[in-house]
Each structure stands twice: as structure tokens, then as C-alpha cells.
Amino acid sequence: MNSPALPARTSGRRLPFLFRRTWPALWILPMPVWLLLFFAVPLGLLVAISFWSVVNYRLTPDATLAAWRHVLGLDFLWASFWRSYGLSMASAVVISLLAFPASYAMAFVAAPRQRLILLGLAIAPFFTSYLVRIYSWQVFLTEGGVISSIVQAFGGKGDSLLNTYFALFLGHATLALPVVLILQTIALANVDRTGISAAANLGARPRAILFRVILPAARPGLTLGLLFAFLLSYAEFVSASYLGGGAFQTLPILVTDLVRAGQQWPRAAVVSLLMIASLLVTAFVTVLWAYREKG
Amino acid sequence: MTNTHLKLDGLAKSYGNFIAVEEFSLDICEGEFIAIMGPSGCGKTTSLRMLAGLETADRGEITLAGKRIDQLPVWERETPMVWQSLALFPFMTVRENVEFGLQMRGVARAERRRRADDWLERLGISTYADRNVARLSGGQRQRVALARSLVLEPKVLLLDEPLSALDAHMAIKMQGELKKLQRELGITFVYVTHSHSEAFSLADRVVIMNLGKVEQIGSPQDIFLRPRSKFVAQFVGGISLLEGKVLGREDSKRFLNTRDGKVRLSHSCGLAEGAAAVLAVRADRISVTITPGWGENEIACTLVSEEFAGAVVNLHLETASGHSLVAQLQQRDLEQLDASIGARVYASWHSDDGFLLDRARQSLPGTKVRAA
Numbered sequence: 001m002n003s004p005a006l007p008a009r010t011s012g013r014r015l016p017f018l019f020r021r022t023w024p025a026l027w028i029l030p031m032p033v034w035l036l037l038f039f040a041v042p043l044g045l046l047v048a049i050s051f052w053s054v055v056n057y058r059l060t061p062d063a064t065l066a067a068w069r070h071v072l073g074l075d076f077l078w079a080s081f082w083r084s085y086g087l088s089m090a091s092a093v094v095i096s097l098l099a100f101p102a103s104y105a106m107a108f109v110a111a112p113r114q115r116l117i118l119l120g121l122a123i124a125p126f127f128t129s130y131l132v133r134i135y136s137w138q139v140f141l142t143e144g145g146v147i148s149s150i151v152q153a154f155g156g157k158g159d160s161l162l163n164t165y166f167a168l169f170l171g172h173a174t175l176a177l178p179v180v181l182i183l184q185t186i187a188l189a190n191v192d193r194t195g196i197s198a199a200a201n202l203g204a205r206p207r208a209i210l211f212r213v214i215l216p217a218a219r220p221g222l223t224l225g226l227l228f229a230f231l232l233s234y235a236e237f238v239s240a241s242y243l244g245g246g247a248f249q250t251l252p253i254l255v256t257d258l259v260r261a262g263q264q265w266p267r268a269a270v271v272s273l274l275m276i277a278s279l280l281v282t283a284f285v286t287v288l289w290a291y292r293e294k295g
Numbered sequence: 296m297t298n299t300h301l302k303l304d305g306l307a308k309s310y311g312n313f314i315a316v317e318e319f320s321l322d323i324c325e326g327e328f329i330a331i332m333g334p335s336g337c338g339k340t341t342s343l344r345m346l347a348g349l350e351t352a353d354r355g356e357i358t359l360a361g362k363r364i365d366q367l368p369v370w371e372r373e374t375p376m377v378w379q380s381l382a383l384f385p386f387m388t389v390r391e392n393v394e395f396g397l398q399m400r401g402v403a404r405a406e407r408r409r410r411a412d413d414w415l416e417r418l419g420i421s422t423y424a425d426r427n428v429a430r431l432s433g434g435q436r437q438r439v440a441l442a443r444s445l446v447l448e449p450k451v452l453l454l455d456e457p458l459s460a461l462d463a464h465m466a467i468k469m470q471g472e473l474k475k476l477q478r479e480l481g482i483t484f485v486y487v488t489h490s491h492s493e494a495f496s497l498a499d500r501v502v503i504m505n506l507g508k509v510e511q512i513g514s515p516q517d518i519f520l521r522p523r524s525k526f527v528a529q530f531v532g533g534i535s536l537l538e539g540k541v542l543g544r545e546d547s548k549r550f551l552n553t554r555d556g557k558v559r560l561s562h563s564c565g566l567a568e569g570a571a572a573v574l575a576v577r578a579d580r581i582s583v584t585i586t587p588g589w590g591e592n593e594i595a596c597t598l599v600s601e602e603f604a605g606a607v608v609n610l611h612l613e614t615a616s617g618h619s620l621v622a623q624l625q626q627r628d629l630e631q632l633d634a635s636i637g638a639r640v641y642a643s644w645h646s647d648d649g650f651l652l653d654r655a656r657q658s659l660p661g662t663k664v665r666a667a
Contacts, residue, residue, distance in 0.1 A: 194382040198376070202396035204370055216384075216386040
């Protein structure tokens with residue numbers, strides 16, 4: 001820091017006043033600019049479009065509630081909404097439960113070096129495109145695919161596993177499991193070890209230590225893992241379309257259907273806004289719960 | 296305080312090539328306050344952790360009230376600990392923290408709450424019962440940590456540098472409270488610390504450890520007045536050491552030949568002629584004069600520095616051979632001395648104030664120190 005008492009000529013690299021004052025702001029600036037350009041502006045556009053109309057398959061600026069009335073009046077809208085919400089939440093819970101033993105082992109059993117290697121392996125799937133990974137699931141799940149051939153070899157029927165919730169779940173897990181693993185491992189690795197020893201010293205058995213000390217201490221991170229799994233699964237379109245097929249009309253599928261059938265951008269915007277609203281509410285409530293403190 | 300209550304017998308612990316504790320044996324009486332002291336890495340905390348069951352001893356046995364406890368898992372030992380970092384549960388209220396141990400023992404809710412509230416009351420923190428522990432001051436958190444352990448009514452309480460997180464003023468206040476509490480409850484405290492003042496003012500007996508070995512076990516007075524090894528003398532501080540060889544008898548007097556001349560030893564010296572020995576003299580027993588011929592044993596020195604320590608002043612002296620001595624003077628004696636830094640002075644002491652260190656490590660009462 002340049003001291004104001006220091007004469008300007010003794011510090012050769014003294015920067016112009018304006019530059020010194022704006023320097024910290026320059027470092028902070030990219031974040032609000034990014035949010036403005038890629039979140040606030042598109043969101044505003046989405047809100048605006050939801051009040052436009054479609055004339056002769058062309059999007060026309062307007063100020064009508066027609067799209068809102070139409071979408072909220074659809075009898076299958078709420079069914080789709082709750083299906084999307086329920087399936088994604090179910091996926092998030094199952095993914096979190098599946099990830100937990102592995103995260104626990106990485107945090108408490110593995111040596112720090114082993115933990116780095118294992119986390120590296122968890123991230124490895126990101127090196128291939130998500131679409132490629134979903135396509136490879138198709139190879140496994142389809143009729144005459146890997147799984148069905150094995151089942152048939154043992155005399156089973158070997159039906160296609162595609163267009164089932166199981167397939168959709170596999171898609172969600174492919175996307176979210178590595179993220180959940182990392183979040184959970186970091187959360188568990190940061191649990192105060194002395195606190196664990198203290199609990200044992202006060203008479204807590206391993207089970208009680210897990211439920212009374214480790215889980216409450218890691219709650220923020222574990223909850224964030226669950227939230228991320230939910231967010232990723234909820235907005236997921238690729239596996240809903242390629243693995244879930246037509247069997248589950250989730251909200252992302254509804255959005256594409258509305259656009260494809262008659263360029264109904266305003267109606268698609270309404271569905272998107274509903275999704276965003278429900279996501280924000282879920283995220284807000286979850287984070288509030290995760291960081292809730294006693295006393 | 297006569298019967299042995301907690302017995303440590305030959306405890307040893309290594310991590311790979313590192314010997315944390317080489318051999319630790321100690322018989323502790325019921326209601327005794329034991330302080331284990333030593334520099335960092337001396338094995339004091341490892342010893343305490345072995346007592347709590349957080350480390351498994353490689354060798355040795357621990358018995359509490361006649362029952363072996365070293366093979367019990369941590370959660371079955373009745374030796375709660377107060378941690379250096381306190382290790383309170385941040386996701387619980389003060390009361391929940393205190394109730395935790397009782398809950399683990401299956402005590403019913405109403406009973407749990409009554410006992411927890413009793414202790415919160417006793418330690419003066421009942422106002423904070425429903426608060427988050429993160430919102431308490433250092434002293435209050437310290438009390439929660441104590442209440443959490445004491446609510447279990449243990450026979451033995453382990454304390455691992457419990458006051459090191461507090462500021463100096465608060466630490467001294469808590470020292471007094473701890474001692475009072477220990478007396479009232481009559482339970483055994485095993486207290487690990489690196490602070491001389493904590494160990495000497497609190498403990499009935501002090502264990503001094505260095506490099507995984509027990510150097511000395513004794514009352515604070517014992518250790519302060521009669522350190523047995525060079526390490527203890529230096530660790531306790533305020534002691535000048537002179538090394539030399541024991542000379543033959545002259546008129547029934549014994550002398551030590553040091554590099555700075557001959558000094559007389561006290562009457563009881565069991566060492567043979569020619570034996571190497573270390574003479575120790577406490578700083579407060581050394582007189583400093585600017586003219587020679589005042590004392591029995593006298594060494595000419597240079598005054599190197601003065602260290603102000605309240606009512607007294609420590610004078611650091613250097614002998615002709617470059618050896619360091621320390622003398623402690625009252626302020627008014629220093630004024631009379633009238634010597635400036637760099638001046639030639641004479642350090643002298645009475646032979647009876649000097650004592651020889653036991654160079655060879657010996658068995659002490661209640662301890663077995665074996666070579667590993």
C-alpha cells in the first residue's frame with residue numbers, strides 16, 4: 001500500500017489516483033457483469049416473452065396474459081410439474097445415499113493422497129461429453145443391448161430397460177453423482193476430528209458418532225450435495241428424452257414440445273419461469289435449513 | 296490419598312520410527328492432582344490420549360480402581376477429557392452439549408436435564424443454556440467444556456492444556472476455579488500443560504517428560520528445589536549449572552574442579568574421586584558483589600544483562616570460560632550493587648545451597664524407569 005505521507009517521487013511505481021481507486025473494483029467486476037449478461041438479461045427476456053403472442057408461427061411483441069392462461073389451464077401441467085419435481089427429488093435422495101458410503105470412506109478411511117486420487121477418478125467421467133455417456137447407457141439398456149442379452153442368456157425375457165424410471169435415474173446419476181461425491185467428501189473431510197474424539201470420549205459409540213456428530217457437523221455440505229443433485233436432475237433434458245423417452249413428460253420435455261408444436265415460445269417461457277420459481281424456492285428453503293443454527 | 300487409584304504401568308507408544316512415549320509408569324492416588332509437563336513433542340499429550348483410549352499403547356497396562364481399562368474402547372472408559380480446542384459441538388446448544396454424555400449413557404430426559412442444569416448453575420452459565428456455543432466468550436466456553444465432562448461424575452478427569460485458549464487474565468482466574476473444583480469434588484485430575492505456573496500452582500505432583508521419557512516425578516517443591524537432571528533444571532529455569540570432576544577429600548571437605556576453578560560441595564556427596572558431576576545452584580541463592588572475598592565459593596564473572604521480573608531482577612553472568620550463570624536479586628540489592636553491564640562482578644554462594652544432579656537416571660518412588 002502506498003502511504004499518503006510518502007512523497008510521490010520516492011515511490012517510482014505509484015499509480016494514478018483514479019486507477020488506484022478503481023483497482024479493487026476491477027477484480028470484482030467480472031462477476032456482476034457475468035450475472036447481468038447471462039442471468040438477469042435472459043431472465044428479463046424470458047419474462048417479457050411470456051407476455052408476447054405468436055401470430056402465424058411468428059413471435060410478436062405483445063402484452064397479453066394468453067400464454068399464462070393457456071399453460072396454467074393445461075390439465076396435465078401440474079401432473080408434469082409434480083412428476084418432474086418428485087422424480088428429481090427421488091433421484092437426488094437416492095444419489096446422495098449411494099454417494100455417502102464412498103464419500104465417507106474417502107473422507108475418513110483414505111489417506112489424503114489416496115483421497116486426491118479417488119476424487120480425481122470421480123471427476124474422470126467429465127472428460128467425456130454427457131451426451132456420449134447417455135448414448136452409451138442406451139447401448140446397455142436397449143432391447144438386444146448389453147443387459148437384455150445377458151438376461152436372455154440366462155433364460156429371462158430381456159425387455160428393453162429404456163423408457164423406465166430406472167433408466168431416467170441412471171441418467172440423473174451419471175450427471176450428478178460425481179458432483180455429489182465431491183461435495184460430500186469435502187463436507188465430511190472438514191468435520192472437526194477432535195469433536196469426533198470428544199464424542200467417543202463422552203461415551204458415544206460409532207453409530208451415535210455418525211448420527212449425532214458427523215452428520216450434523218457435515219449437514220451444510222451434505223444438503224448442498226442433495227440440492228445440486230436435485231437442480232441438475234430437475235432441469236435435465238437429455239436423459240429425460242433419450243432414456244426416459246416418452247414415458248415421463250417432465251417440464252423440460254414439455255418446454256421442447258411447446259416450442260416444436262407451433263413455435264409456442266411464450267408458453268415455453270411460462271413453463272420455464274415456473275421451473276425457475278420452484279427451483280429458487282427449493283434452493284432457498286434448503287440452504288436456509290442447511291445453515292440453520294441453534295440458539 | 297493413600298491408595299493407588301489409577302495405575303499406569305510401562306506405557307509405550309511409537310509411530311513408525313518415532314518414539315512418542317518410551318516408558319511411562321505412574322501410580323496416581325484418588326483425588327490427586329497430577330500435572331504432566333514438558334516441551335512440545337515430549338509425549339505428554341500422547342500419554343493422556345492413551346489414558347482416554349484415543350491411542351492404543353504398544354506396551355503396558357492401565358488400571359482404574361483395580362480394573363484394567365487399556366483394552367476397553369474409548370466410549371466405555373469413564374475418563375472424560377477437557378480438550379485444548381475445547382471440542383464443543385457447534386451444532387448443539389450449551390445444554391445439549393452438557394447433556395450429550397448422559398444421553399449416550401441412556402439417562403432419561405428429565406434426569407438428564409436436571410443434572411445438566413445443576414452443573415450449568417454450579418459453573419455460573421445457566422443464563423446461556425439455550426444459546427449456541429459459538430456465541431459464548433472464551434471463559435464461558437471453557438466452563439461448558441468442564442460441565443460437559445463433570446456432569447458424568449467421573450472418578451478421573453483428563454485435561455489437555457485446557458487454559459491455553461484463554462487470555463492470560465482469564466487463564467489465571469480459571470486456574471483458581473479449577474483447583475477449587477478439584478478439591479471440592481475430590482476427583483483425580485490428570486492435567487497436561489507446558490506452563491510452569493499452571494503445573495506448579497495446581498498440582499500435588501508434577502511429572503516432567505522429555506523426548507518420550509519421564510525425567511522426574513515429584514511435588515512442585517521437590518522439582519523446583521531439587522531437579523534431578525540437567526533437563527529438569529533447565530526446563531524449570533533459574534538454576535545455574537557447573538560441570539566438573541569431583542576432587543579428593545581435603546580436611547573432610549569435598550570439592551568440584553570446574554573450568555572456572557574449585558568450588559566446595561555440600562557435606563553429603565556420595566561420589567567417588569574423579570567422578571564427573573554437575574553442581575546446581577538456584578539463582579536466588581547466588582550473591583553478586585563487585586569486590587571479591589565475600590563468599591565460600593566465588594567465581595569472577597562479567598555482568599552480561601539484567602532482566603527485570605517484577606520485585607526481583609535476574610542478572611545474567613558469564614564466567615571467564617564462557618559459562619553462563621544466573622543470579623536473582625531483589626530490586627534494592629541491585630541498587631546497592633551499582634554495577635553496569637559489562638562490569639566485573641563476583642558470584643558466590645554457600646556450599647549447602649549447591650546440590651549435585653543425579654546424572655544417572657534412577658528409580659523414583661512409585662516409578663519404574665527402565666532402559667528401553
